[in-house]
Amino acid sequence: xxxxxxxxxxxxxxxxxxxxxxxxxxxxxxxxxxxxxxxxxxxxxxxxxxxxxxxxxxxxxxxxxxxxxxxxxxxxxxxxxxxxxxxxxxxxxxxxxxxxxxxxxxxxxxxxxxx
Amino acid sequence: xxxxxxxxxxxxxxxxxxxxxxxxxxxxxxxxxxxxxxxxxxxxxxxxxxxxxxxxxxxxxxxxxxxxxxxxxxxxxxxxxxxxxxxxxxxxxxxxxxxxxxxxxxxxxxxx
Numbered sequence: 001x002x003x004x005x006x007x008x009x010x011x012x013x014x015x016x017x018x019x020x021x022x023x024x025x026x027x028x029x030x031x032x033x034x035x036x037x038x039x040x041x042x043x044x045x046x047x048x049x050x051x052x053x054x055x056x057x058x059x060x061x062x063x064x065x066x067x068x069x070x071x072x073x074x075x076x077x078x079x080x081x082x083x084x085x086x087x088x089x090x091x092x093x094x095x096x097x098x099x100x101x102x103x104x105x106x107x108x109x110x111x112x113x114x115x
Numbered sequence: 116x117x118x119x120x121x122x123x124x125x126x127x128x129x130x131x132x133x134x135x136x137x138x139x140x141x142x143x144x145x146x147x148x149x150x151x152x153x154x155x156x157x158x159x160x161x162x163x164x165x166x167x168x169x170x171x172x173x174x175x176x177x178x179x180x181x182x183x184x185x186x187x188x189x190x191x192x193x194x195x196x197x198x199x200x201x202x203x204x205x206x207x208x209x210x211x212x213x214x215x216x217x218x219x220x221x222x223x224x225x226x227x
Contacts, residue, residue, distance in 0.1 A: 003132055006157075011126065043119075043205050044219035089157050094223065101209050101216055104173050105157030 003027050004092050013113055019077040021109045024088035026071065030092035034103070035064065035075050038087045045070025047088075048075070080113045087111070116124045117142050119208050119219035127225045128169055128196050136191040136222045138206030146170075146211050147189040149181060152203040165211060193224075212213070 004025045013019045020069045023033075032051055036044035050057045050073065051063040063076040077084055090106040120139045128134050140147050148166045150158035160173035164183035178194040187208070193200055203223050207216040 013218075015148065036218075040173070041209075043220045054162065073142050101146060101163055101207075101214075102160045102173070103150075103158070103216060104160070107157050108155070 002105065002108045003104050004090060006090050006109060008108045008109060011112070013080045013111065015057045015078050015080060015082060015113055015114075019075075019080045019084065019111055019113070021088055021090070021111070022072065023106050025072075026090050027079070027092070027104075028071070029094045029095060030083065030104075032093040033064070033066065033073050034091050034093075034107075035062075036089045036091060038089065038108075044089060049074050073101045079109075080111075085111055085113050093108045116171045120215055121204075121206050121219040121222050122220060124220070125223045125225075126181045127227065130196055130198060130226055131198065132196050132226075133192065133194045134196060134224060136193075136204050136206075136224070137221060138188045138191070138208075140189070140206075140208035141217050144208035144210050144217070145187050147206045148209070148216065149182055149191045150205040150207065150218075151175075154202070158205055161191070172185055180225070196226045200224065200227050211213055 034049035035047045038044045038048045046060050048062045054070050062077045066073045087110050088107045092105040122137045148163040149161040152158040162172040167183045180192045182190045203221040205221045207218045
């Protein structure tokens with residue numbers, strides 16, 4: 001059972017445009033929602049993360065929008081650059097008093113920025 | 116600050132064999148997690164180790180096992196390899212207490 005659904009599977013955006021990737025979750029026990037960026041041959045790298053007590057978080061060109069009632073969150077990349085071409089994964093973590101760090105990942109979005 | 120390092124980077128094994136993958140956690144991190152990433156998929160949680168004990172396990176059979184050492188490094192062992200075990204195996208470390216996960220670059224395992 002996939003607990004985090006991610007769309008689209010692939011995305012092509014023109015340089016300077018806005019890239020938007022969406023995720024939806026089912027488990028209301030999730031309390032932490034990171035986005036990871038992965039380049040070919042590399043491991044995922046943490047990009048930005050949000051907790052459900054805020055509706056938006058911005059770091060540079062990257063913004064997470066969070067809708068708790070709809071159980072959805074999205075990544076917006078402003079002024080997209082060719083160097084942003086990578087696979088992006090959303091993820092969610094269930095709160096745990098014992099510090100279990102298990103992340104449930106979406107299936108990924110391959111983003112291509114064209115000149 | 117040294118990041119998460121994994122070895123080897125690539126490995127080819129035959130069905131039925133056993134394999135050991137290694138991971139050194141990031142400096143200051145005491146928790147290690149292992150993930151399996153099949154081609155074109157998101158990483159899937161295998162298990163996590165804290166204080167040398169397994170602290171959470173995903174939906175993987177017992178032939179997937181692990182160890183954590185006093186220096187917080189870790190091993191992933193897979194017995195009786197199957198073709199479907201072919202994947203990128205990722206190690207991630209963190210500090211105990213719901214801190215962010217930092218991933219290594221993985222070990223690409225191919226089972227023939």
